[in-house]
Amino acid sequence: MKKVIVTGASSGIGRAVVERLLSEGWQVFGMSRRPLERLGDLAERENFTYVQGDVSKDADRLRLVECAGEVDALVNVAGIAPRERRDILEMTEESYDEVMSVNTKGTLFLTQAVARGMIKKGGGGAIVNISSISAYTSSTSRAEYCISKAGMSMITQLFADRLSEYGITVNEVRPGIIRTEMTEGVVEKYDGLIENGLLPIKRWGTPEEVAEAVWMLVNGSLPYTTGESISVDGGFRIRRL
Numbered sequence: 433m434k435k436v437i438v439t440g441a442s443s444g445i446g447r448a449v450v451e452r453l454l455s456e457g458w459q460v461f462g463m464s465r466r467p468l469e470r471l472g473d474l475a476e477r478e479n480f481t482y483v484q485g486d487v488s489k490d491a492d493r494l495r496l497v498e499c500a501g502e503v504d505a506l507v508n509v510a511g512i513a514p515r516e517r518r519d520i521l522e523m524t525e526e527s528y529d530e531v532m533s534v535n536t537k538g539t540l541f542l543t544q545a546v547a548r549g550m551i552k553k554g555g556g557g558a559i560v561n562i563s564s565i566s567a568y569t570s571s572t573s574r575a576e577y578c579i580s581k582a583g584m585s586m587i588t589q590l591f592a593d594r595l596s597e598y599g600i601t602v603n604e605v606r607p608g609i610i611r612t613e614m615t616e617g618v619v620e621k622y623d624g625l626i627e628n629g630l631l632p633i634k635r636w637g638t639p640e641e642v643a644e645a646v647w648m649l650v651n652g653s654l655p656y657t658t659g660e661s662i663s664v665d666g667g668f669r670i671r672r673l
């Protein structure tokens with residue numbers, strides 16, 4: 433049975449990734465901060481093991497890696513937005529540190545730990561990072577988020593380069609505007625933007641659509657693809673006149 437670690441497993445995109453991989457018969461080790469009781473029916477699922485923890489903390493990452501043992505894949509989904517949207521001229525160091533420690537530092541050092549294990553077991557495997565259109569799109573009211581996602585993109589490149597000799601692929605999925613807990617507070621704003629033509633595909637994306645791209649990247653069907661990013665964004669990235 434294939435084994436995979438998924439962070440951010442409790443909700444949104446991470447949860448959809450967990451469901452997708454469970455549906456393929458994979459054994460899934462999920463991490464996020466809320467207690468198991470708040471995972472609903474996911475807590476009962478066969479082949480799902482939950483490690484409650486914070487990906488920004490070294491001890492929690494270690495517990496996760498030790499619990500999972502040798503794995504075939506890692507999907508870094510855990511991420512946060514700034515607690516408060518503030519102009520870059522008003523952004524606080526505290527908010528910057530918080531966002532970077534989860535989105536970027538957490539991803540970097542969990543990937544490092546899992547990669548070491550993959551190498552130790554003889555190589556092979558797939559790593560997928562969930563970055564964002566924010567990796568290349570300026571939002572001046574949440575600069576720390578954009579910077580963190582741009583950093584994740586470089587993490588993808590660096591590990592893709594470093595791990596290719598071990599047969600490990602490292603790729604990235606860049607979601608656009610996806611309906612989850614993270615975007616609950618900006619539904620009206622994005623509804624308006626979509627209505628006014630922001631996206632060629634005029635609707636929100638779903639966590640399941642992102643999970644489908646993750647599945648394609650972890651299932652071994654693209655063995656000659658590494659350091660690549662797949663946009664699941666309704667065509668957001670297309671420059672239009």
Ligand SMILES: NC(=O)c1ccc[n+]([C@@H]2O[C@H](COP(=O)([O-])OP(=O)(O)OC[C@H]3O[C@@H](n4cnc5c(N)ncnc54)[C@H](OP(=O)(O)O)[C@@H]3O)[C@@H](O)[C@H]2O)c1
Nearest residue numbers: 440442443444445464465466486487510511564610612614
């Ligand atoms: N929704 C979008 O439009 C969108 C677009 C582009 C990219 N993304 C990215 O997609 C990823 C998932 O976001 P989402 O939209 O699915 O939002 P979400 O529903 O808020 O999910 C975020 C997940 O990350 C977990 N998490 C947060 N901080 C964590 C930490 N320190 N340690 C471990 N787990 C942590 C959360 O669980 P707990 O609260 O239980 O810790 C939750 O499971 C994020 O990286 C986000 O940046 C989202």
